[in-house]
């Protein structure tokens with residue numbers, strides 16, 4: 001009898017804890033921040049934000065990228081210059097407003113030269129992510 005009570009108590013406690021964890025994650029305030037030049041990442045970001053109930057934030061460059069800037073075959077294009085220079089920090093327009101209200105921030109970006117575009121470094125350095133997941 002003692003053993004049965006112990007098992008029931010453990011089960012009750014475990015289920016309670018897992019429900020509490022789920023509740024905490026569900027009630028977390030989430031933001032999906034994304035950078036996208038040709039719309040693919042934007043679409044994915046929108047789907048993820050819808051699925052998890054997050055707000056959306058577009059990481060906008062101070063100077064928009066035109067098609068010629070994105071030509072990775074051109075050694076002199078803007079994106080090639082930026083990606084060849086690890087210290088390149090293309091300016092971001094604006095900041096996340098009231099970042100304090102978010103618990104979890106997802107960052108979405110396209111792959112450029114097997115890396116995150118340098119503007120993502122600018123974005124990370126410009127905003128204060130202390131304590132954020």
Ligand SMILES: Cc1cc2nc3c(=O)[nH]c(=O)nc-3n(C[C@H](O)[C@H](O)[C@H](O)COP(=O)(O)O)c2cc1C
Pocket residue numbers: 035036037038039040041042070071072079080109110111112113114115
């Ligand atoms: C400058 C540049 C470099 C890229 N480098 C890579 C790469 O290394 N690997 C890859 O799979 N795709 C690469 N791509 C393709 C992009 O990751 C892909 O087109 C992406 O979907 C673009 O996202 P967006 O529409 O949100 O801008 C590159 C695209 C650009 C413009």
